Amino acid sequence: MEFPRPALPLAALSRTSGFVVGALTAALPVAMYAADASSTQTPSIFDPRSTQTTEILAYSTLVLGICAVIFTVVTALIAYAVIRYRARPGDDGREPAQIYGSNPLELAWTVIPVVVVVILALVTARTIVDLQIDERPEGWMPVTAIGHQWWWEFHYPEFGFTTANELHIPLSDSTSGRPTFLTLESADVIHSFWIPRLAGKMDVIPNRTNHAWIAPLETGTYVGQCAEYCGTQHANMLLRVVVQTPEEFERWARAQQRPAVDDPKVADGRATFLKTACINCHTVRGTVATGRFGPDLTHLMSRATIGAGVATNTPANLRAWVQSPDHLKMGARMPAMGLGETDVDGVVDYLITLH
Numbered sequence: 001m002e003f004p005r006p007a008l009p010l011a012a013l014s015r016t017s018g019f020v021v022g023a024l025t026a027a028l029p030v031a032m033y034a035a036d037a038s039s040t041q042t043p044s045i046f047d048p049r050s051t052q053t054t055e056i057l058a059y060s061t062l063v064l065g066i067c068a069v070i071f072t073v074v075t076a077l078i079a080y081a082v083i084r085y086r087a088r089p090g091d092d093g094r095e096p097a098q099i100y101g102s103n104p105l106e107l108a109w110t111v112i113p114v115v116v117v118v119i120l121a122l123v124t125a126r127t128i129v130d131l132q133i134d135e136r137p138e139g140w141m142p143v144t145a146i147g148h149q150w151w152w153e154f155h156y157p158e159f160g161f162t163t164a165n166e167l168h169i170p171l172s173d174s175t176s177g178r179p180t181f182l183t184l185e186s187a188d189v190i191h192s193f194w195i196p197r198l199a200g201k202m203d204v205i206p207n208r209t210n211h212a213w214i215a216p217l218e219t220g221t222y223v224g225q226c227a228e229y230c231g232t233q234h235a236n237m238l239l240r241v242v243v244q245t246p247e248e249f250e251r252w253a254r255a256q257q258r259p260a261v262d263d264p265k266v267a268d269g270r271a272t273f274l275k276t277a278c279i280n281c282h283t284v285r286g287t288v289a290t291g292r293f294g295p296d297l298t299h300l301m302s303r304a305t306i307g308a309g310v311a312t313n314t315p316a317n318l319r320a321w322v323q324s325p326d327h328l329k330m331g332a333r334m335p336a337m338g339l340g341e342t343d344v345d346g347v348v349d350y351l352i353t354l355h
């Protein structure tokens with residue numbers, strides 16, 4: 001299958017800058033994502049792991065390089081002029097000889113900037129043409145991502161299931177896999193989809209469909225977040241992207257397709273869940289719960305975090321969440337349901353069977 005694979009003359013440079021930025025930001029506290037090693041990663045645009053972020057970095061490095069050269073030359077000339085022609089003791093105060101119109105000079109400072117601008121324009125156009133794909137190419141995997149206040153919904157139309165906050169996609173290097181083609185929509189306000197190491201920012205706008213794509217070059221977990229202020233919990237609208245080998249991805253997708261586990265041992269908790277308003281907002285496939293306002297809970301326990309990365313997905317955190325979402329995520333669009341202790345225990349026992 002053919003898709004853009006940019007030549008990377010600047011790959012070595014980008015690796016070095018990635019190291020420098022990594023070293024500078026390593027000490028920053030990354031509080032959320034305490035779930036696993038990926039959790040403490042600082043998502044850096046200088047450390048790309050996909051075809052298009054690699055191209056974006058190469059492009060930015062080129063533009064930055066050209067600007068750095070111009071900056072250095074101009075600053076050096078200014079410094080030279082300031083020092084060389086400074087006022088000296090004994091200056092007689094007369095104006096120096098005035099020169100009007102020097103053809104060589106006028107030409108130089110017209111032609112050189114024009115050439116620089118043309119180069120930048122051409123490189124920009126080429127990068128945009130490479131990166132902006134509005135129609136899903138044959139064979140790419142479709143996923144619809146919907147931004148909500150303050151979590152992400154992901155549909156996999158090819159497989160017919162929905163999940164939340166943790167996007168799984170197959171690797172797409174030169175030997176295996178395929179790129180993922182994203183359709184981005186919003187359920188409420190403007191959000192922005194951004195996974196610094198895998199995909200450049202793309203706005204997620206109500207009543208409008210945008211597209212993005214990811215061709216990841218290395219397996220692993222990548223973190224990202226909403227990049228457009230969308231309300232109080234904008235900062236806790238995090239994204240995790242798990243890049244898997246095509247076989248692992250297939251296995252994950254098949255497991256997600258299955259309806260929810262129905263464990264008779266938690267029948268009481270299940271009954272409480274099904275007769276509470278939970279089902280107006282949440283779907284558990286295979287039950288009467290078909291709400292779409294909140295995350296699909298069919299395979300809740302296959303996710304490492306809850307509340308879009310606000311807490312790790314442990315029974316204790318689930319209990320705290322069900323009892324009072326505000327406690328973990330102030331202002332979350334899920335009300336505290338005011339269940340009694342026994343009911344909360346039962347519901348949580350039920351939730352943790354949803355593998």
Ligand code: HEC
Nearest residue numbers: 150151277278281293294295306307308322332333334337
């Ligand atoms: C008014 C709608 C609504 C009701 C009712 C509701 N929820 Fe939620 N729920 C949400 C929303 C919205 C979120 C996502 C919040 C966020 O991450 O900001 C959520 C998140 C969750 C999560 C975390 C899921 C994840 O993957 O992050 C769990 C678990 C959950 N709800 C369980 C329940 C249970 C159990 C009940 C009933 C006792 C319930 N909810 C009732 C709207 C609702």
Ligand SMILES: [Cu+2]
Nearest residue numbers: 191226230237
């Ligand atoms: Cu948002």
